[in-house]
Amino acid sequence: MKGIQQFRKNKHGFLLVDAMIGVLVVAIGLAALAALYTYGIGVMVSADRQEKAVQIAAEKIELLKAADGHSSSDIRTIVGVINAAENNKIYQDGIEYQIHAEGGNNSLSGGYLGDDNLYPVKLTVNWSDPRPQQLTLETYILTND
Template sequence: MNGIKQFRKNKQGFLLVDAMIGVLVVAIGLAALAALYTYGIGVMVSADRQEKAVQIAAEKIELLKAADGHSSSDIDPLINSIGTDEQNLKSVDVDDIKFYFWVTSKPFEEYKDTDVNRLYYVKVFVKWSDPRIQTISLETYIRTKDKVKGAAL
């Protein structure tokens, strides 16, 4: 009986050390979960901003596609109204975020036929800060009723 009391007396401090190690492991786990949660929120916000940028670009593409089949004299003012270079950007505010957009376009003339409608290659860019600068682009072709006469490769 005396040996059991002696054994218990020597092992009393281990319970406190075990509890401290357990608390430390739980604290490290909770800190990792908090960091993961914070990172997840940041990714969600970034994805939301990217989705809004894609919606803006798609809106501009749809505006240009409405002129599909018209003459280039109808399409050029639409392209100019959106903005044609990165120095003179147009912008729109969505949820307190400023999105800048512009369009590049060029005639696409790879036809040797004399009676082919002209195609415009159009690319819409949208730029925003998240906190570093992000850019997305959507591209399409717009057909005009202008005929290409003897276009060369």
């Protein structure tokens, strides 16, 4: 019996050290979760801005696709309208999206060697998030020439 009492006497403060280690482990885990949460919020905001850039580019592509069946000069005119200073910037949620359209055989990456009735168009959207970001969409528009 004396042995057990002697054993218990020497273990004073053991629970305090256990509690301190437990609190430290929980604090490290919570700090890691907080860092992961803030990183996730940043990724979500970046994805939202990229989605807005895709929507802007898709709107401009639809504007170009409305010229299906027209002449390539009509499409070049629309490309010029998109690139005009008053039309090539859109502000959404405090972010400036800059739009640039390019048309013709040299506009697509890798060139175009196909049907002469298809007019290639490349549309680029740039924005800062806070780093510069870029999105490019490429398509073909049917012409009558």
